Amino acid sequence: MKLSLEEKQILKGEQGESKRTILKTLIDYGTLLGAKNFVPITTSIGQMHFSYGTKAFDGAISILKKLTLHGIKPNIELIANPKPFTISYGKKILKANLNYKKFFNRQETLEEELNKLNVNSFSCGCFEQKDKIVYGEIAAWSESVAVTYLNSVIGARTNENPPIIDLFCSILKKTLNYGLLLDENRKAGIAIKLEVKKEMDPQLLGETIAKKCEGKIPIIYGLEKILKPSLDEPTLAFLKDFSAGFSCGKIRLFHINGITPEVRRLKKQIIKTNIKTVDIDSQELEKIKQDYEVLWKNPDSKAKICIIGCPHLSLYQLVNLTNEIGWELRQNKRKKLKIKTFFLTSSLTLKKFKELPEFKELLKYGGIISTFCPLMGMNSKKISNTNIITNSNKLRCFSTARFFEEEQIIKQICGRRG
Amino acid sequence: MKVSFKGRSVLPGVIRGQALVSHGLLNLNKSFHRVLLKKSNNLTVEDKKSDIYQKNISGKVLCVENFDSSNVDVLFLLSIFERACIAPICILSSKQLPNSILAGLIIAKNFYKTEIVVVDKLGDELLLKIETGDIISVCDDCVIVE
Known part of the structure; x- marks a missing residue:
């Protein structure tokens, strides 16, 4: 990877051993992914895909402790994933005593460390941050729905970074330049033509499209009939859940004709030439739904x-x-x-x-x-x-x-x- | 007769050990979540759907088609490699390893100085030619079944 002067200095240990190890880790990871260099993170909000304190994650908690011990923390505000449920909710859900200490036995420790690392809130509600992030900005987010929403609905750019890698990027305020950060990888490679008859369930629709995409970024036609380009509250709520539908697959960017910002700005430039078109109607959605396996012990029993x-x-x-x-x-x-x-x-x-x-x-x-x-x-x-x-x-x-x-x-x- | 394979060296190194072969996708959450809670000295697969159910992967050359990936894989891998004695000595994968697995292995190498050797993209033939118990030698991107 091509490194800047500052990155070379960090790698020599001039900003301490912790930052040297963090940068070395990102370089090793980026090299395997084909990243050519680092680019600065421009968003003021970072994400941290780690909010579940269990003994099974002691290895990761130890790394956080090592960092905070040396006073290392990100220069940007971090939002962690939502916390697991509390003891009282566990009781309400299960109507029995859940051994909270057994499952979330490192929750307090983890939250102490997250606090030291500039984590101010716990949420997957990326839609709340729409005033703080603008089109074209670079981020290093990690939670699948937030990543899809950021790329597609806001038009900012991020890859889906694994936990801890997201933190490392926020600490250095740099991210690896590959994947969805590059123009050529954001172009639609498949057209989805929707037959929109009535209000469609956004998550089911998102999953259906994700399954039909053949691993390519879709440009979706038809949804402009029910969504507003002004991205009003109903549209944003739909797009948030629609993004969640994609989280069952690997696609982390979609374009909707006339609605999402990249299509509206770049028009045909965002679409590759000679792409295949796939038609999806309500029967297709029904078929996907019918295939969902019921995993209850007794499928005929009642919901609790x-x-x-x-x-x-x-x-x-x-x-x-x-x-x-x-x-x-x-x-x-x-x-x-x-x-x-x-x-x-x-x-x-x-x-x-x-x-x-x-x-x-x-x-x-x-x-x-x-x-x-x-x-x-x-x-x-x-x-x-x-x-x-x-x-x-x-x-x-x-x-x-x-x-x-x-x-x-x-x-x-x-x-x-x- | 010796059989050799060439793949992508993820974490280079030289190692020789006994193979443990899994033909399906290994799910770290289902396989190791409970074992890691117990702090056992063995890393026994607890996923009943896995073909290596109840097998101990500690100290083995773990040969897999791939992992059933999830972002939390990183967190499981860091706990496994924090305690070097329970970790496998080598991971060989016929397919390209998911980013979450790569991240976990690389973070472990840099923060815990683990000496695990990892090679992926070895091709589908790998699992046809290797059986559990075979002795495997690995040198960077090259795998030899003895």
């Missing part, structure tokens, strides 16, 4: 828990869901939700939501509003044996939770018969 908000819900979604649930409950002459339901959002959004009347409404219905990450701890036997339903395709993909589209989820939790 519902989780809504993976990725975390935006303020618009929380308000909208509350209103829809209220309407459905009234239709069914019920006052409370039939199934214990978690509504997950970031602490920043929760703070804003608490100021709105819908917050009290949702609590009145029996909704549990929290900020944890439902993906963490899902491999514990007790949780994986619990019948969980979700409208999150991402959660379904990485757990035993059963997927239903939002409309069906609302009917189920509100106790509609049939």
